[in-house]
Amino acid sequence: MAQERDWSSLPTDLLRLVLERLPWSTHPSFGAACRHWRSVVTPFYPAWLTPLLLSAANVGSTNLRFYSPYYRKSFEVSRTLEAPGAKFCCAVGRHLTLCQRSTALEADLVTGEVYELPPMKYAWFHFVVYDGAERMFGVHTVMGPPRTAVAIKDADGELDDWDYAALLNPDAQWMESLPNTNPVLHGGLLYVLYDDGKLAVYDHEARHHHDGYSEILDRPKGFGFQQCEEFTDKYLFESDDGELMAILVGLRGTPVRIVKLHEQEMEWQEADSLGGRTLFTGTLTTLMRKTSVEWMQNRVFFPRLYEWPETVHVDIVDRHGELAFVPTSGGTEYTKPANHEGACMWSHEIGSGQPTEFWDTERVEYSIWVDLNTC
Template sequence: MEATASTSQTRDWSSLPTDVLLLILGTLRWSSHPSVALVCQQWRYAVSLSPFYPEWITPLLLNTADIGTANIRYYSPYYNKNFEVDDTLKLPGAKICCSTKRHLKMRTDKSLVFDFDLVTGALVQVLPQIPYTLFNFVISDHDERLFGAEATFTIEVASSIRNNSGEWEDWKLAENHLDWSRLRASPVTNPVLHNSLLYLLGQNGRLAVYDPCRHDEGFKILDKPNSFGFKCEDSYLLESNQGELMVVLIERHRKMVHVVKLNEQRMEWEKVDSLQGQTVFTGSQTTDVHKPKFNWMENKVFFPRFYNWTETIYVDLIVHDGELAFVPKTPSYSDMYLDTSATNIWSYRLGYGAAIEYWGT
């Protein structure tokens, strides 16, 4: 009796058999598995037998560029790993136009725009052929309206609307075009829909705006704001979770990062000292804002870098119990669930002075 009592007192949850732990995991939602893996080494091992990476840990879409194919690549600051969706899209030379969760719109050099479901790998639909020119950007408005913008030598805009049958109508090109030299649009930032208007950012802080209700007028340059007040090398336009129009600015040689927001009463750019706990992912064709689940990611701006990559894991993007996740093609038994702030992506925390690390592509 004494031996039995002593044995029962020394056993704890970490001594549960692996098969029992797997049964327990099978009853839990995937989003809880990272927390389960942090309990102890035995529990982490059980989680590693059916590894997956939940999408809610903010994977960042890097690019789809590869020779002769279009590989979908993501980077996760949480895991410090790259995820590459194993199925390639057979679209040589394709370029991302717009990325919204599981849907990806891509443009080919033949002026065709395709809509892909990244979970199923299926071609959802072929959107109307782009008229007259190759757009730099395609912007989606809740998947009910599409706007195409050209901002290289002239500034043009076209729109396409989904009709009651669910099909996209032909592109309608605005008649009025802006001279590119009057605005010098920033070539690396998407136009942003804000309060039902489409905003295009100039390199010096000027804004052009397009009103879909006055389509034929195209883009118009606003009188204000006149500039950011200082020079910068790169700029990325975004809308915050509070519905504010903001810009991430990067000085030459990445010496300093600034964030400004538009004061719409005075129509002036104002410096932002805090992101109010939010995280900004930018530096690519898609800029996104999240409220992170981890304190070390708050008030940070993340930029991708395309050299010295960490481990690449080939995955399927699937939905399980209504949750989106990456599932490796070949199981990995590494410590997948350790929270770490050491990332292979350049990051900058607002309010902490100059950037320490030089960043380049």
């Protein structure tokens, strides 16, 4: 009679085959079954825990790096996006949009594939906004009301040619929008923020009924602060609750104020807390996310580092829709940060009166926040 064998004696090769077919989130439980099963679980870093700061050493000419404020590590991918001279414009999930002279590109951050979008008629867009589903907006904002073009996906999932707004109405109001804050889709409309807190709105559905430009709203007329000039950086974003909000940042990192738009009164109102959420800002993408990591709650992270963190060379691996960084060298061990002491990235705790050390930080150029936990 053959000797009975239990599950713990399954061959290693078979266990690896089973493990490769399981989502990343199940691997810790798999390894906890017994020592033999744990021996086949390889180190990995979940890419979905928090948004990541995607950066490159130069525009479109180097390997991509993902900095994690949770792990305080930089994960470098061996693939290079072949897009010399391109700049990051927009990031939605694993989709990265770049502008390269008169060409718009879309890159898949997991596969590394780069696709050319419909050609632009004029110079590259200053901003690109993508809803992640069917509409992509290109916005010119150098002078005057923002001029907008839109490309919509057809039944085959391909973007149609850019549909440009009409020529400028000579009676349109001229203002200069902020150079560092991306327009935001909110309630189906495209909003652009101006330095004094004013908003311009573009309604794609009504583009054939007016001059095709954004309408600068009469209200709000300002942020409501007497010394608004002390805020040098202002970023517009939509919260995870669907509210239109903005973050205002001083020259040396403080003060930091959060405001949200009261849409019935069309006035900015200050928010004294993020409600346990975390805000990732300072790039053309600003993201607000819920987190279970206690020390990250009610904190704002900026693309500024005290020192360059440990770099781990990795592959991005997709299993059942979960993305993880898998070290390419066997010597790298998984380490979970015990606390936030010694963090490399500069951040600010909302509601805290404590000064923050800003002077020793260096901005991460060519960077943009990405959230690989979304589609």
